[in-house]
Structure formats: structure tokens, C-alpha cells
Amino acid sequence: MSPLTDQIRALIAARQLAPGARLPPERTLAAELGVSRSRLREAMQQLISRGLIVSRRGGGNFVAPGSAERALEQAMQPLQPLAQAEGGYWQDVMEIRKSLEADAAYHAALRADDRDRQHLQAALGAVCAGAADPETQSRADAAFHMAIAEASHNLVLRQVISGLFDLMRVSIAESLSKLHLLPDTAEKLNHQHQAIAAAILAGRADDARQAATDHLCFVEDSLRRIETETARARRAGALRNKLPQGELPA
Amino acid sequence: MSPLTDQIRALIAARQLAPGARLPPERTLAAELGVSRSRLREAMQQLISRGLIVSRRGGGNFVAPGSAERALEQAMQPLQPLAQAEGGYWQDVMEIRKSLEADAAYHAALRADDRDRQHLQAALGAVCAGAADPETQSRADAAFHMAIAEASHNLVLRQVISGLFDLMRVSIAESLSKLHLLPDTAEKLNHQHQAIAAAILAGRADDARQAATDHLCFVEDSLRRIETETARARRAGALRNKLPQGELPA
DNA sequence: TCCTGATATTGGTCATACCAAAATCCGAAG
DNA sequence: CTTCGGATTTTGGTATGACCAATATCAGGA
Numbered sequence: 001m002s003p004l005t006d007q008i009r010a011l012i013a014a015r016q017l018a019p020g021a022r023l024p025p026e027r028t029l030a031a032e033l034g035v036s037r038s039r040l041r042e043a044m045q046q047l048i049s050r051g052l053i054v055s056r057r058g059g060g061n062f063v064a065p066g067s068a069e070r071a072l073e074q075a076m077q078p079l080q081p082l083a084q085a086e087g088g089y090w091q092d093v094m095e096i097r098k099s100l101e102a103d104a105a106y107h108a109a110l111r112a113d114d115r116d117r118q119h120l121q122a123a124l125g126a127v128c129a130g131a132a133d134p135e136t137q138s139r140a141d142a143a144f145h146m147a148i149a150e151a152s153h154n155l156v157l158r159q160v161i162s163g164l165f166d167l168m169r170v171s172i173a174e175s176l177s178k179l180h181l182l183p184d185t186a187e188k189l190n191h192q193h194q195a196i197a198a199a200i201l202a203g204r205a206d207d208a209r210q211a212a213t214d215h216l217c218f219v220e221d222s223l224r225r226i227e228t229e230t231a232r233a234r235r236a237g238a239l240r241n242k243l244p245q246g247e248l249p250a
Numbered sequence: 251m252s253p254l255t256d257q258i259r260a261l262i263a264a265r266q267l268a269p270g271a272r273l274p275p276e277r278t279l280a281a282e283l284g285v286s287r288s289r290l291r292e293a294m295q296q297l298i299s300r301g302l303i304v305s306r307r308g309g310g311n312f313v314a315p316g317s318a319e320r321a322l323e324q325a326m327q328p329l330q331p332l333a334q335a336e337g338g339y340w341q342d343v344m345e346i347r348k349s350l351e352a353d354a355a356y357h358a359a360l361r362a363d364d365r366d367r368q369h370l371q372a373a374l375g376a377v378c379a380g381a382a383d384p385e386t387q388s389r390a391d392a393a394f395h396m397a398i399a400e401a402s403h404n405l406v407l408r409q410v411i412s413g414l415f416d417l418m419r420v421s422i423a424e425s426l427s428k429l430h431l432l433p434d435t436a437e438k439l440n441h442q443h444q445a446i447a448a449a450i451l452a453g454r455a456d457d458a459r460q461a462a463t464d465h466l467c468f469v470e471d472s473l474r475r476i477e478t479e480t481a482r483a484r485r486a487g488a489l490r491n492k493l494p495q496g497e498l499p500a
Numbered sequence: 501t502c503c504t505g506a507t508a509t510t511g512g513t514c515a516t517a518c519c520a521a522a523a524t525c526c527g528a529a530g
Numbered sequence: 531c532t533t534c535g536g537a538t539t540t541t542g543g544t545a546t547g548a549c550c551a552a553t554a555t556c557a558g559g560a
Contacts, residue, residue: 002299005299025509025510025511026510026511027510027511035544035545036544036545036546037545037546038288038291038543038544038545038546039543039544039545041288041292041511041512042291042292042295042543042544043295045292045293045295045296046295046296046299049252049255049296049299049300050299055511055512056510056511056552056553057510057511057512057551057552057553058509058510058511058512058551058552058553058554059509059510059511059552059553059554060509060510060511060553060554061510061511092404092405092406092407093406095353095357095404095406095407096350096353096404096406096407096410099349099350099352099353100346100349100350102349103345103346103349107345154342154345154346155342156342156343156345156346156414157342157345157346160346160410163410164406275540275541275542276541276542277541277542285513285514286513286514286515287514287515288512288513288514288515289512289513289514291542291543292512292513305542305543306521306522306541306542307520307521307522307541307542307543308520308521308522308523308540308541308542308543309521309522309523309540309541309542310522310523310540310541310542311541311542
């Protein structure tokens with residue numbers, strides 16, 4: 001985030017401030033950290049907007065409830081490799097995809113014309129072929145889901161789903177490669193993709209919706225499992241190394 | 251996030267500032283928004299920490315390239331031309347709203363905190379009070395549905411629904427006024443709104459989803475009925491008038 | 501003991517000033 | 531005319547001090 005926010009979180013961790021605990025007044029805290037209140041507040045606003053701290057006008061600033069472990073972990077691990085976890089967006093996105101793509105599959109089954117079916121089958125072939133390159137594979141995956149969105153013949157739906165994929169394009173390849181580390185995942189994914197396509201091509205709308213829902217729930221669940229695992233791994237090897245901060249120039 | 255950050259993002263959207271574009275100096279921007287630079291900066295820091303804006307000391311503040319919300323906003327952009335398109339497109343939007351808002355209601359029931367509940371109740375009061383002015387009423391209606399989206403605590407969901415409302419804001423007032431021509435519609439709508447709010451406030455997630463679905467199906471059905479009627483009327487009375495589109499400045 | 505009102509504390513906002521990095525401008529050298 | 535280099539202006543980063551409003555705290559009275 002910023003050096004100051006890390007300092008604040010480190011201070012929270014050092015003093016063992018539990019969720020709900022009140023932290024020093026801004027004026028005091030600013031003096032303690034040797035900065036002006038304005039600067040302190042700019043950092044504080046970031047923490048507030050991230051939900052790590054809640055603020056009550058006239059009352060004080062408090063450690064947000066349920067953010068104990070995060071605050072501690074992150075304070076002990078100043079270098080956060082959660083570039084993709086930035087704000088935990090992917091969970092939000094998956095939640096929406098479950099609804100929208102289920103809808104898209106449903107309507108696609110009802111409205112797909114010959115051209116749509118052709119595209120869908122081509123996309124299915126590509127995604128099931130399986131590419132060694134995660135980047136290529138993720139493209140194929142996106143193309144498959146977009147083919148369904150197209151076939152739904154709902155322009156707004158198509159645009160929104162396209163936007164969501166755009167939103168995730170950075171993390172999809174990475175997630176997908178991680179996903180394939182789990183046993184049998186590739187086969188399961190292929191099977192699910194085929195089930196969705198089959199239902200759509202056969203015009204079985206309800207089956208299509210169900211298949212899409214199952215697929216996305218599986219992906220979401222797998223991703224969640226992976227995240228907790230990597231988090232655990234990070235915790236285990238935490239005090240291993242103290243590598244310098246990476247810088248990204250323009 | 252915060253009202254100011256939304257204002258800033260609205261300004262970015264209004265001026266069509268592309269990623270990489272430079273936005274006004276802080277002093278100017280602060281004056282434009284009628285706030286002090288300190289406050290402006292506190293909001294700006296939030297946007298910066300979220301990766302929406304990058305700042306170069308001495309250089310200026312810039313819209314971040316390929317930022318998350320940018321992608322969504324851009325995705326909504328191509329739809330603008332459809333806003334004026336003769337019919338058909340609103341059905342696409344309603345189809346999506348049925349899914350997304352049902353989801354939003356469901357998650358809102360599970361995740362709403364006290365502040366969310368307070369907002370929701372206020373919005374419910376406003377929308378049920380009923381305004382003579384269709385414009386005001388449509389605003390209240392949008393605010394109610396946005397309150398639910400906020401309470402879902404899913405940033406992406408909130409952003410998408412917000413985008414959909416933004417997309418429809420011209421036609422909503424019109425549709426709503428037409429809607430109220432049908433008998434008992436106001437009462438039915440109020441009843442539905444209350445049912446949704448009640449389920450959310452009580453934490454009954456499944457009920458909330460069902461209530462939201464019922465509501466939107468009712469609206470969609472009513473609008474469809476109205477359209478067929480007006481279409482019939484139009485066929486009868488040919489090309490009578492060409493009413494101009496009303497636009498409101500931010 | 502419990503309420504109540506005055507007082508102190510604290511977050512929210514504003515205005516102003518100064519510094520340093522970057523951008524811009526402008527004149528001299530080629 | 532172009533180009534280079536330094537002076538000047540612009541702009542983000544930080545600091546200070548002040549005031550307001552919501553909250554918390556405490557003393558005094560019923």
C-alpha cells in the first residue's frame with residue numbers, strides 16, 4: 001500500500017490490538033509516528049476504505065471486526081504478493097459470474113442459431129484440446145464462455161460478461177495454471193464444459209443453466225481452496241526471507 | 251466508498267477521461283468540487299491505493315491504465331447508443347437485472363450491517379412515500395435498489411448494477427410514469443418493495459431473492475404489456491410526435 | 501442510584517504555507 | 531533553424547493551526 005499504512009498496521013500488530021479495539025487519537029498517533037495529522041489521515045483513509053479500520057466521528061478509530069488475522073499477517077509480512085488478490089475482487093466477480101453465465105447458458109439454449117452453435121462447438125474444441133501455455137488456455141476458456149454469452153442474444157449480457165472477463169484477464173491465466181495443479185482438474189473442467197455445450201446445443205435450457213452453475217461453483221470452490229492453501233504455505237515460510245521490495249517504474 | 255470518491259469517478263466518466271489521461275491539478279479539482287485540497291487528497295489517496303489513479307510527484311494525477319473499474323465502465327460505454335434505440339434493449343437489461351438484483355438481495359440479507367439496514371430503510375421510506383414528479387420517483391426507486399446492491403458488499407455487483415441504472419436513467423422515469431397508469435400498480439410496487447426490504451432486514455436470504463425476483467418479473471411483465479399497448483396505439487396513430495430526449499447535467 | 505447538562509475529547513474539514521519533483525519556457529550556442 | 535541547458539512555473543507531498551460537530555466523560559442534582 002504505502003509505507004505509512006504498513007507502519008500503522010505494524011503498530012496495531014505490535015500492540016496486539018484486537019478487532020474492535022480502539023487505537024490512539026489521530027493527533028497522538030500522528031505525533032507518535034512523527035508525521036502530520038493530514039498525512040496520518042490520508043493513510044488512515046486508505047485503511048478505512050479497505051475496511052481494516054472503522055471510524056466513529058467524535059468517538060475514535062477502531063480496528064475493524066474480523067480483520068484481526070489479516071492485519072497481523074500483513075504486518076508480519078510487509079511484502080504482499082497479493083497483486084491479483086487486490087481487494088479480493090475475484091470472489092466478487094465469481095459471485096456475479098455464477099448468476100450471469102447461468103442466465104447466459106439458459107438463454108443460449110433457447111435462442112442459439114446455427115452460427116452460434118458452430119462457434120460454440122469450435123470454442124469447445126479449442127478449450128478441451130488443452131494448451132500447454134496457460135495464457136493460450138485462458139484465452140480459449142474465455143472464448144468458450146463468450147461464445148455462450150453471444151448465443152444468449154442479449155447484447156447487454158454479452159457486454160457485461162465481456163467486461164468481467166476483461167476485469168479478470170490478469171488473474172485468469174495464473175488461477176488456471178494453479179487450478180491444474182489439483183488432481184483431475186483438467187478432466188473435470190473438460191467434462192463440465194462439454195456438459196454445458198451439450199445442453200445448449202440440445203436446447204435443454206434448464207440443464208444448461210444447471211451445468212453452468214455447477215461449473216462455476218466448482219471453479220470458485222477450487223480457487224478458494226487454492227487460496228487458503230497458498231495462504232497457509234505463506235504463513236509457514238513466513239520468516240524465511242527478507243527480500244527487498246520490488247519497484248515498478250513507469 | 252465515499253461520496254467524494256464517487257464524485258471524482260463520476261467526473262472522470264463524465265469527461266470521458268481515458269486510461270492514461272491526466273486529470274486536473276488537485277488545487278483546481280478541489281475548487282471545482284467545492285472542497286478543500288486536504289479532503290480532496292484524502293479521497294484521491296483512496297483511489298490511488300485502489301489502483302484507479304496513479305500519481306506522479308510534480309507531474310500530475312492520471313487515470314490508471316487498465317484499472318478494474320475502468321474496464322467495467324468501458325464495457326458499459328458501447329451500450330450507450332442502445333439507450334435511444336427503439337425498444338428491445340430494455341428487455342435485455344431487465345433480463346440481467348432479474349439475476350443480479352436477486353443475487354444482490356440474497357447477499358444483502360446475509361451481509362448487511364447496521365448502516366446498510368439504515369440506508370435501506372430510509373430508501374424504502376422515500377420510494378414508498380411516492381413523489382408526484384416521475385423524475386424524483388425514479389431517483390428514489392434507483393436509490394432503493396442501489397441500497398440493496400451496496401448492502402450486498404460486493405463491489406463488482408454494485409458497480410454493474412450502478413452501470414445498468416445509469417444506462418436506463420433516461421427511460422426509467424418514462425417507464426415508471428407509464429407503469430403508474432395501470433390500475434393498482436403503485437400499491438403493488440410498494441408492497442413488493444416492502445417485501446424485499448423486510449426479507450433483507452430479517453436476514454431471510456432466500457425470501458429476499460424470491461421477493462426481488464417477483465418484483466422484477468412484475469415490472470418486466472408490466473412494461474411488456476405497456477409496450478404492446480403503445481405499439482398498438484402507435485400503429486393506429488402513425489407518426490404523431492417526435493419527443494426530444496431529456497438530459498440532466500451532473 | 502440514576503438522570504442531566506456542562507465540559508473535554510476526537511474525528512471531519514478547511515485554509516495556508518513551504519518543499520521537491522516535474523514540466524515548461526526561454527535564451528544562447530551550434 | 532534547431533538544440534541544449536538553466537531559470538521559472540506548475541504540481542504533488544507534507545506540515546501547521548484552526549474550527550466545527552459528534553461523541554464521550556464527568557460532575558452535580560433529583
